[in-house]
Amino acid sequence: MSIFDKTNAAVSRRQFLIGASLTGAGLVIGLQPSPSSAAAEAFEPSAFIRIPVDGKIVFVMPSVEMGQGIYTAVAMLLAEELEVTLDQVTLEHAPADPERYANPLLGDQITGGSLAIRAVYEQMRKAGATARMILVNAAARGWEVAPDTCKAEAGHVVHAASGRRASYGSLIHAAVSETVPQDVPLKPASSFSLIGQPVRRLDSPEKVNGTAKFGIDARPEGVSYAAIAICPHFGGKLRSVEDGPAMAVKGVKQVVRIEDAVAVVADNTGAARKGLAALSIEWDPGPNAALSQADLEKLAEDAINGSALPHIQEGDVAKAEIEHGPVHEFVYRQPILTHSAMEPMNCTLHVRSDGCDVWVGTQIMGRARQAVADVTGLPLPKVVVHNHLLGGGFGRRLDVDGVILAAKIAKQVDGPVKVTWSREEDIRHDCYRYLNYSKVTATLGADGMPVSWRHRVIGPSVMARWLPAFTRDGIDLDIMAGAETPYAIPNKYTDFVRHEAPDGMLTGNWRGVGATRNIPVIEGGIDELAHAAGVDPLEYRRRLLQHKPRLLGALHVAAEKAGWTTALPQGQGRGIALTEDFGSFAAMISEVTVGNDGMLKIDRIICAVDCGQVINPDTVEAQIQSGIIYGLSAALYGRITVHNGAVVESNFDDSPVLRINETPRIEVHIVPSSEAPGGIGELGTPGVAPSLFNAIFVVTGKRLRSLPIDHNELRRV
Amino acid sequence: MPVADAASKPITTIEAIGETAEGARLQKAWLDIDVVQCGYCQSGQIMSAVALLVGNPSPTDDDIDAVMAGNICRCGTYPRIRAAIMLAAQG
Ligand code: FES
DSSP, X not given: OOTTOTTOGGGTTSOOEEGGGGTTSXXXXXXXXXXXXXXXXXXXXXXXXXXXXXXXXXXXXXXXXXXXXXXXXXXXXHHHHHTOOXXXXXXXXXXXXXXXXXXXXXXXXXXXTTOHXXXXXXXXXXXXXXXXXXXXXXXXXXXXXXXXGEEEETTEEEETTTTEEEEHHHHHHHHTTSOOOSSOOOOOGGGOSSTTSOOOOTTHHHHHTTOOOBGGGOOOTTOEEEEEEEOSBTTOEEEEEOSHHHHTSTTEEEEEEETTEEEEEESSHHHHHHHHHHOOEEEEOGGGTTOOHXXXXXXXXXXXXXXXXXXXXXXXXXXXXXXXXXXXXXXXXXXXBOOOOSSOOEEEEEEETTEEEEEEOOSBHHHHHHHHHHHHOOOGGGEEEEEOBOSOOTTGGGOOHHHHHHHHHHTTSSSOEEEEOOHHHHHHSOOBBOOEEEEEEEEEOTTSOEEEEEEEEEEOOHHHHHOGGGEETTEETTTTTTTTOSXXXXXXXXXXXXXXOOTTOOBOOOTXXXXXXXXXXXXXXXXXXXXXXXXXXXXXXXXXXXXXXXXXXXXXXXXHHHTTXXXXXXXXXXXXXEEEXXXXXXXXXXXXXXXXXXXXXXXXXXXXXXXXSOSOHHHHHHHHHHHHHHHHXXXXXXXXXXXXXXXXXXXXXXXXXXXXXXXXXXXXXXXXXXXXXXXXXXXXSTTHHHHHHHHHHHHHOOOOOBSSOOGGXXXXX | OXXXXXXXXXXXXTTTGGGSHHHHHHHHHHXXXXXXXXXXXXXXXXXHHHHHHHHOSSOOHHHHHHHHTTSOOTTOOXXXXXXXXXXXXXX
């Protein structure tokens, strides 16, 4: 029995392990495999830290890395308090284990909603500080000196007076006998040596030299490859298919049928795709066979006057509307959007009678595991999920439809099988951001400032299905996020008309979540009111934000950097949009040129960000750039259309995204703040469309209220 | 180019691109600028950038845009791709 044995009552309050739990813990990302092999002993003071006798310290990542830089940020938080340097650590994906790795704010093992840093900022620093304290206490006891005469630095405990020095690894046996200290004080921000510094991403080297492993790189021994066709019609089913033509292709092993899809399994991806292309599949198009885009838009239009659930009520809007007419009314219409993550959807499974392994990149580990257990009928503990780096998430990998589909196929396949979607399947079977309409009515006082704001949001309740805790009395709290505006308006009323996509069409979370639905409406709308009042839109917002110092501060910085008061040449204009969400604040100013022919060129986007205590400023800049470019793709091109109950678009040719040659200059300015850290992964996206609406209005006098931006509407000749 | 056309030709992949002068300079610039986000597109970006620099050792912004427009990055690393190519071209 090892001294690390968990059954040792004396240490039962602590979690120690024999390194054997490395199995199933996923890949070690990091530059070299840790010398601590599966047989080595290690000290695990918490679920997030593992210290071997020698070699690198392992940090286990509770959130997943999909580009947002969270692995580097979490490592910085742990390292800051543990007192190790980042080159002394290696990172590991957490296994599916919501009990140990749930996001404390979401109650499940989910990476989304820009919640990771907010959730773990304290948790990780505490984990680091507690572990450090145990090691310091252990060293001090061994040296027979007072712990406060020792200090920790760069993975060692040092007793300066006697010149003694011990590596953390050499202390782990002694550490086991230490009591876990409670409420270890955390460093004040003034003592941070890592937090707030620009640190290079820890996952860069392997992503630059091609060795990084995404879900799609999983290649378990004996794996075969499946290409799939899913019924193109939402809610439709497979009617019939003959195996013959696929089986005639060299390398094809099997044709698998499930209720609404066909998979061709082969020795290699090429053969699988060739086999799939050879099939004549007959689909039963189901109940939506006649549904067109016009029908969907008509249904959404009708829903504007549908029955609504009141959400926020302040003051008396009805009275204000009578007293302060005329009522300004505007309806904003937003289209169906895909996520189009770069890594195609994929999932590899090996279903056996006694268990199942799953290799996938997912934002929602626990649910992925549960889904496989449900499909296979295996007990949950028999399902092992190996998480990977994600080739983009954006909300797409917050759903497990791809895991369920792959599990249904893998159940019928002998040995491991990798199910990879084509881009066409990805675009035609997303968890879409569904149609989102908003109707706003507002009245102005004699001074031109708003007296009332009534905002009706029409769209699906994703939370009803996905996270019911984020609903209240039938109201989806995500879709209503911020609908009441941050502005000081005495009378406010918001309500929600639940309007779902047709059955069989999955709708889900999309980068920027509720804010990307409501900010275009609010920021376009407030600009409309400023112009109606004849007040400069910057000044108008300032007057309404005196109670919002952080938003105001960001606005001030953005205006100064943009040179708001300097005139632009004829044909150019600037537009503002503010975003308060995710615990952060952003002020964006877009500068555009619109030709008489309607051609739109985005010249520059300035974004000032107050996201509280910055962990890694380099990541903040990258994420704001990223969010803006994602928003630009949507604002300029994002629109999925439906015909015969099926999505018309299929690839980047008819569903384009922004390219490098269309990318404007983007300037990110961080507003220093010592407030609690806020999210940044989604903060840049919501303001893009309205800042463009507002800039375009300045140039053309045309008020856009629909997306994507239609160049034809911008023509002046 | 159809993949079949490459069958009898030498192929350099991302894993070996660091052995070329341009490849090594670009990979270093990619690290210095910290270009990557999710990383999924980055092997392709670097390969295109190598092709660009081999043909044009000191590209302008427009040259970069013209060649790199063939590679999509959904994470929006474009600003840093430009910066990294510029840095590699100078070095
Ligand atoms: S880094 Fe994610 S797609 Fe380019």
